[in-house]
Amino acid sequence: MSKTDGSESSVFLSVPDQGHFHIEVVSCYQLTKWRSPMKPLLAITAATLLSLPLSVQAMSADEVVQKHCVACHQAGLGGAPKMDDKAAWAPRIATGVDAMTATVLAGKGAMPPKGTCGSCSKDEIRSAVEAMTAPLQ
Incomplete structure (x- = not known):
């Protein structure tokens, strides 16, 4: 107002x-x-x-993946599992979405906490994880 x-x-x-x-x-x-x-x-x-911007818009899962995940996961940089490598993703997918989301939030290896999306919410990260892994299941 x-x-x-x-x-x-x-x-x-x-x-x-x-x-x-x-x-x-x-x-x-x-x-x-x-x-x-x-x-x-x-x-x-x-x-x-x-x-500050007057409004902060949540990004869609696909936007998060394209802006923050593809750069490393497309090429497998820093040990990141490639986006189309079912074998590399299988053990991660087996742990479940909650565990994978927790890993992204905390960071792992060369991946910093929240990947490269420091402004992403937990829900945005979870949606991106679901979007990335859905084609591999």
């Missing part, structure tokens, strides 16, 4: 709801009127929030 009061604005950041953040702007004038030892922190926080 955008609130404006004449030429002044207020700041409001809501809890994410399905990947969306709601941000309203606080004027520097408004911040200077607050009598709080937290005023400098609030000013920095407001400036930081203004630099």
Whole structure:
């Protein structure tokens, strides 16, 4: 909800709801009127929030795979099982989606935590794991 009061604005950041953040702007004038030892922190926080995108969209499983998984898994870089190598994936698939998701979240070998998708949620990672392994089952 955008609130404006004449030429002044207020700041409001809501809890994410399905990947969306709601941000309203606080004027520097408004911040200077607050009598709080937290005023400098609030000013920095407001400036930081203004630099964020206004909404964060969840990526589809295929988008995550294409943007963050294919680079290593297509060629088998760093020991990553190739995307079409059923034999290499079989023992991993046998552990189940939860275990494979946990491995991606924690990282393994040359793969950093969350692969190369540091901004991905656990659900996005799980969906990508399912999308990558579905053709191999």
